[in-house]
Amino acid sequence: MQEQFFALADVVTAHLQTGEGYLARFSGEVSDFVRFNHSAVRQAGAVTQRYLTLELFRGTRHASQTITLSGHHSDDVSTVRAAVQTLRDVLSDTPEDPFFLINTAPQSSARTMPNRLPTSDEAVDAVLRAGAGHDMVGFYAGGPIHRGFANSFGQRNWDTVNAFTTDLSYYLAGDRAVKMNHAGSAWDAAAFAAKADSAKARLAALARPAKTVAPGGYRVFLAPAALEEVMGMLSWGGFGLAEHRTATTPLIKMVEQGVTLNVAVTLTENIGEGLAPGFQDEGFVKPASVTLIDGGVYKDCLISPRSAAEFGAAQNGADGSESPLALDMKGGSLKETDVLTALGTGVYVGNLWYLNYSDRNACRMTGMTRFATFWVENGEIVAPLNVMRFDDTVYRMLGANLAGLTSTCNLLLSSDTYEARSTRSMRLPGAVIDDFRMTL
Amino acid sequence: MSFAADIAARFAAAAPACDFWSVRVMRGTSEHLGVTRGVVDPIGLSEDAGAMITVHSGTGMGYAATSDLSALGLQRAGADALAWAKRAAGRMVAPLPRLGEKSAGEKAVRHDHDVQPRTRWDAISRKDKIGRLREQAERLKRDARIVDWSASLSFTDEESVLATSQGDFIRRSAGIVVPGLNASASDGTETQTRTFGRGGVIRQGGLDVLDDVGFWTAAPRIGEEALELLAAPDCPTGAMDLLLAADQMYIQIHESIGHPLELDRILGDERNYAGTSFVTLDMFGAYQYGSKLLNVTFDPGVAGEAASYAYDDDGTPAQKHFLIQGGILQRSLGGAFSQSRANIAGVANARACSWNRPAIDRMANLNVEAGESSFDDLVGQIENGVTMETNVSWSIDDSRNKFQFGCERGRLIKNGKLGAVVKNPNYRGISATFWRNLKGLGNAGTVEVLGTPNCGKGEPNQAIRVGHASPPGLFGDVQVFGGG
Known part of the structure; x- marks a missing residue:
C-alpha cells in the first residue's frame, strides 16, 4: 500500500494549481477478524480497507475529504482527481482559518515492522485449542495496519505495524470469568498457550461462593x-x-x-x-x-x-x-x-x-x-x-x-x-x- | 441503476459456488460543518464505499469486506469469504440460519426506497449554512464566562443495497442529520456545560429536521442555562421521586432495556466485550420488567427516527413489535440467526454500522410508548423530587443491571411545583427494580424522537445509529445525588 499511496500523492502534486498545497493521510489495513463464543466460531472473516484523507489548502483556507481507495492505481487516480476538484470548489466557501498550522519543513520517515503473524488457520486453530473443554468467548484480530502521510512540500511518512490481538474470556458460570489478552507483533504459539493456561488456572478461585460487600x-x-x-x-x-x-x-x-x-x-x-x-x-x-x-x-x-x-x-x-x-x-x-x-x-x-x-x-x-x-x-x-x-x-x-x-x-x-x-x-x-x- | 445496485450486480455475476451468498454494498457521503469559539471549523467531507460479502458453505459461514469494488476485487472477496466459510465449517457455534429461504411459490423480495426529506440538505448552500452556524455560535456566547462554545451540523447521505443468491434485492437510501450546540460557562474551578441534546438529537431527513427539532432557536436558552448552572447549588442527596426528561429517558431506555434484551448478549456472544444480560431466555412471556405503565416497542416505521427501515441487513422484513407490554417482557431484540439459536421470537434487527462490519443484533428504533399525563400533571404528582434533563454521564454493569447516570441540569420539585435549578444531578439504581417504580409517563404530546449515533458493541467494534422515542417518565424512590 505504501507505493500506491505515495504514487497517488505524486498525482495530487502534479494536479495542484498555483497557490495550492495539500496534506494527504492514509489509513489502511488487511485484517482477519474471528469472533468466538462457547469455544466455537461465531463470526469469521476478513476486511481490506484503504482510506485517503486529502486536505487541500490555499493560503490559510483549507478543507478535507476522506475517500475510499480501491487499490487499483488508475481507478484511484480518477477518485483522487475528483476529490481535488471537489475540494477546490469547497475552498470558495471557506473563510481564512487563523488556526491553520502545518509542517512546512519536510521530515520524512518510514517504519515497516516485519510480518511475524500467524496464518489465519494457525490463529483459529490455536484459539479453539485453548478453548477446548472450557466456555471461552472472545476475539482474534490480526494483520497489517498501515498509516501514511504526504504533503506538497515533499514530505513522505510511512508506518506499517503487523500486529495481532487475542482478547478472550474464560467463563465459569454467570458473570464469573477470567479475561486474558495476548497481543503483539510477533506471534508465539507457546506463549499464547501458556497465557491461556494461566487464565484457566485462575478459574478455580471463581468457583468459591461469591461475596457481596456493603457500600x-x-x-x-x-x-x-x-x-x-x-x-x-x-x-x-x-x-x-x-x-x-x-x-x-x-x-x-x-x-x-x-x-x-x-x-x-x-x-x-x-x-x-x-x-x-x-x-x-x-x-x-x-x-x-x-x-x-x-x-x-x-x-x-x-x-x-x-x-x-x-x-x-x-x-x-x-x-x-x-x-x-x-x-x-x-x-x-x-x-x-x-x-x-x-x-x-x-x-x-x-x-x-x-x-x-x-x-x-x-x-x-x-x-x-x-x-x-x-x-x-x-x-x-x-x-x-x-x-x-x-x-x-x-x-x-x-x-x-x-x-x-x-x-x-x-x-x-x-x-x-x-x-x-x-x-x-x-x-x-x-x-x-x-x-x-x-x-x- | 444506482451506484450500490451496480456494484451488487457486478458481484452477482462473479459470485462463488456456495450454498448461499449475500452482498451488502454501502456508500455514504458526509459533511461536517461547525463553528468553534467563533472560528469556522475546517470543512470535512467524506465518501465511503465498500462491499461486504457473506458466504454459507456446508456448516460454515464466512465474510470478506473490501473497498476494491472492481469485478476482480469483488470476485477476490467472494473467494476469501468462501475460504473463511470452509475454515469455520464444523466449528460454528450453532447451525446456520436459512436466510432468504422461500416457501413454494414465494417470490424473491424486490424493495427499492429513498427516504425523501421535506427539504433537501442542499436546499441552502454550504456557505449559507456556515453563516447560520456563525449566528448560532454568537448567540451561545452570552457572557465572558462562556469559555467554550460551538455550533455544528453533520449530514450523511447513505445508500445501501442487499442482494442475495435467493434473488432478494433490497435498496434504500436516507439522509441522517445530527445537529449540535454546546456552551460551557466557567468561574474559577467550576465549569458547567449545556448542550443541544449532547448528540441525542439525530433524525433521518434533510434540512427540515433542523426546524422540527428547534435547532435554530435553541442557542440563547443553552447559553443562559450554562450560566444559570454556574450559580446553582448541587443536586441534593436522598431517595425521592425522579422525573426524567425525554433527553435522559432515551439513554435510560437504551442502557437498561435495549442492551439487556439483545438476544446475542443473552446467548453470550458479547460476554468478552459489551457484556452479558441479567435477562435469561426463560423470562420472556412472564417476567415483570416494569410497572403496568411500561410499554416498549421495536418500531422501525416511525418517520424520521434514526433507525427506521423496511428490512434489516439479513433481509428480514421489519415491523413493529411490543417487547414489553403492560410491564411484562414479551419479545427479544434478536435477528434471524439469534432467533434460530435461541428458538424464541425476535425482531428484524441484524444490522451493521458500515460495509466493513458484519451484521449483529442491534437496537434500531426502541421506543417507550406514550402514557396519558401532561408534563404539568407529572410534576403535579411529585411531593418531593427532582427533574433531570440531558444526559451527560452513563455507566452500567456488564449484565446491564446496576446503573448510574448524570444529567446536565436538574430542577427541584416540591409539592407539585417546579423549583430551583440544581447542578450535577446524578442518580443510580438497578434495572431489575427501577422500571417497576415507573409511576407516570407523558402523553403523546410530550414524546420526543431522539437517539444516538454511537451505540458501541461487537467484535470487531461497531458504532451504529439507533433511535429512541419517549415521553418524560416519572419514577419513585430513586437514589439521587450531586457532585463534589
Missing part, C-alpha cells in the same frame, strides 16, 4: 488492566491543551488551584515505545516523549498544531484529539509477588468497566468491577466478589489514598476496532489504593 470505603488493588480504564477516562480531556485553556478539563483543579496527585504519580506520553506512528495529521513528527504529570504535579499538555495556533503555545506533535496514544505510568517499588500481602484485607480488582465522570470538575468517576475481582483477607484470596460500582475522585485514588505501585508495568495494547484497528497502548503498573469508594 463503603475499601482498600483495593487495581491490576494494570483495571488502572487502564481509569487512565482511559482521564485521557478523555485530561491532557489536551484545548480543554485546559477552556476550563473543561477534568483536571481543572490541578490547572487552576495547583492541586497535586501523589508524588509517586508520573505520567508520560511515550510515543517512542508504543505502536502508534511517530507522525501526526499536519505532518509534524511526534517527540519521543512528553511528560504530562511529574511527581504528582501537572507538567505539560498534549498540544495539537491547531491548539498551538489558537492558544499561543508550541505544538508537540499531538493529534487533533490531544489524547495520549502511548501513555506510560512510572512504576513503584511493590513486587508483583507481594501484591496480596500488601493489599492485606480488601478487594483485588482484575478489571474495571464502563467508566464515566460523575462530577467532571472534581475529576470524580464512576464505573463497575468486572471479570476476576476477589475479596482478599490477610493476603489470601477468599471469594470472588459480586460486581460493585465505585464512585471516587482521581485526586483521592491517585492522591493521598495511593498506597503503592507495582514495580512491574504491563504493556497493554488496545484491542479497539472502531472503524479501524487501534494502535494505542498503555504501559501501567498495578496500584494499591486505600478507602476506595464502593457505592452500589
Whole structure:
C-alpha cells in the first residue's frame, strides 16, 4: 500500500494549481477478524480497507475529504482527481482559518515492522485449542495496519505495524470469568498457550461462593488492566491543551488551584515505545516523549498544531484529539509477588468497566468491577466478589489514598476496532489504593 | 441503476459456488460543518464505499469486506469469504440460519426506497449554512464566562443495497442529520456545560429536521442555562421521586432495556466485550420488567427516527413489535440467526454500522410508548423530587443491571411545583427494580424522537445509529445525588 499511496500523492502534486498545497493521510489495513463464543466460531472473516484523507489548502483556507481507495492505481487516480476538484470548489466557501498550522519543513520517515503473524488457520486453530473443554468467548484480530502521510512540500511518512490481538474470556458460570489478552507483533504459539493456561488456572478461585460487600470505603488493588480504564477516562480531556485553556478539563483543579496527585504519580506520553506512528495529521513528527504529570504535579499538555495556533503555545506533535496514544505510568517499588500481602484485607480488582465522570470538575468517576475481582483477607484470596460500582475522585485514588505501585508495568495494547484497528497502548503498573469508594 | 445496485450486480455475476451468498454494498457521503469559539471549523467531507460479502458453505459461514469494488476485487472477496466459510465449517457455534429461504411459490423480495426529506440538505448552500452556524455560535456566547462554545451540523447521505443468491434485492437510501450546540460557562474551578441534546438529537431527513427539532432557536436558552448552572447549588442527596426528561429517558431506555434484551448478549456472544444480560431466555412471556405503565416497542416505521427501515441487513422484513407490554417482557431484540439459536421470537434487527462490519443484533428504533399525563400533571404528582434533563454521564454493569447516570441540569420539585435549578444531578439504581417504580409517563404530546449515533458493541467494534422515542417518565424512590 505504501507505493500506491505515495504514487497517488505524486498525482495530487502534479494536479495542484498555483497557490495550492495539500496534506494527504492514509489509513489502511488487511485484517482477519474471528469472533468466538462457547469455544466455537461465531463470526469469521476478513476486511481490506484503504482510506485517503486529502486536505487541500490555499493560503490559510483549507478543507478535507476522506475517500475510499480501491487499490487499483488508475481507478484511484480518477477518485483522487475528483476529490481535488471537489475540494477546490469547497475552498470558495471557506473563510481564512487563523488556526491553520502545518509542517512546512519536510521530515520524512518510514517504519515497516516485519510480518511475524500467524496464518489465519494457525490463529483459529490455536484459539479453539485453548478453548477446548472450557466456555471461552472472545476475539482474534490480526494483520497489517498501515498509516501514511504526504504533503506538497515533499514530505513522505510511512508506518506499517503487523500486529495481532487475542482478547478472550474464560467463563465459569454467570458473570464469573477470567479475561486474558495476548497481543503483539510477533506471534508465539507457546506463549499464547501458556497465557491461556494461566487464565484457566485462575478459574478455580471463581468457583468459591461469591461475596457481596456493603457500600463503603475499601482498600483495593487495581491490576494494570483495571488502572487502564481509569487512565482511559482521564485521557478523555485530561491532557489536551484545548480543554485546559477552556476550563473543561477534568483536571481543572490541578490547572487552576495547583492541586497535586501523589508524588509517586508520573505520567508520560511515550510515543517512542508504543505502536502508534511517530507522525501526526499536519505532518509534524511526534517527540519521543512528553511528560504530562511529574511527581504528582501537572507538567505539560498534549498540544495539537491547531491548539498551538489558537492558544499561543508550541505544538508537540499531538493529534487533533490531544489524547495520549502511548501513555506510560512510572512504576513503584511493590513486587508483583507481594501484591496480596500488601493489599492485606480488601478487594483485588482484575478489571474495571464502563467508566464515566460523575462530577467532571472534581475529576470524580464512576464505573463497575468486572471479570476476576476477589475479596482478599490477610493476603489470601477468599471469594470472588459480586460486581460493585465505585464512585471516587482521581485526586483521592491517585492522591493521598495511593498506597503503592507495582514495580512491574504491563504493556497493554488496545484491542479497539472502531472503524479501524487501534494502535494505542498503555504501559501501567498495578496500584494499591486505600478507602476506595464502593457505592452500589 | 444506482451506484450500490451496480456494484451488487457486478458481484452477482462473479459470485462463488456456495450454498448461499449475500452482498451488502454501502456508500455514504458526509459533511461536517461547525463553528468553534467563533472560528469556522475546517470543512470535512467524506465518501465511503465498500462491499461486504457473506458466504454459507456446508456448516460454515464466512465474510470478506473490501473497498476494491472492481469485478476482480469483488470476485477476490467472494473467494476469501468462501475460504473463511470452509475454515469455520464444523466449528460454528450453532447451525446456520436459512436466510432468504422461500416457501413454494414465494417470490424473491424486490424493495427499492429513498427516504425523501421535506427539504433537501442542499436546499441552502454550504456557505449559507456556515453563516447560520456563525449566528448560532454568537448567540451561545452570552457572557465572558462562556469559555467554550460551538455550533455544528453533520449530514450523511447513505445508500445501501442487499442482494442475495435467493434473488432478494433490497435498496434504500436516507439522509441522517445530527445537529449540535454546546456552551460551557466557567468561574474559577467550576465549569458547567449545556448542550443541544449532547448528540441525542439525530433524525433521518434533510434540512427540515433542523426546524422540527428547534435547532435554530435553541442557542440563547443553552447559553443562559450554562450560566444559570454556574450559580446553582448541587443536586441534593436522598431517595425521592425522579422525573426524567425525554433527553435522559432515551439513554435510560437504551442502557437498561435495549442492551439487556439483545438476544446475542443473552446467548453470550458479547460476554468478552459489551457484556452479558441479567435477562435469561426463560423470562420472556412472564417476567415483570416494569410497572403496568411500561410499554416498549421495536418500531422501525416511525418517520424520521434514526433507525427506521423496511428490512434489516439479513433481509428480514421489519415491523413493529411490543417487547414489553403492560410491564411484562414479551419479545427479544434478536435477528434471524439469534432467533434460530435461541428458538424464541425476535425482531428484524441484524444490522451493521458500515460495509466493513458484519451484521449483529442491534437496537434500531426502541421506543417507550406514550402514557396519558401532561408534563404539568407529572410534576403535579411529585411531593418531593427532582427533574433531570440531558444526559451527560452513563455507566452500567456488564449484565446491564446496576446503573448510574448524570444529567446536565436538574430542577427541584416540591409539592407539585417546579423549583430551583440544581447542578450535577446524578442518580443510580438497578434495572431489575427501577422500571417497576415507573409511576407516570407523558402523553403523546410530550414524546420526543431522539437517539444516538454511537451505540458501541461487537467484535470487531461497531458504532451504529439507533433511535429512541419517549415521553418524560416519572419514577419513585430513586437514589439521587450531586457532585463534589
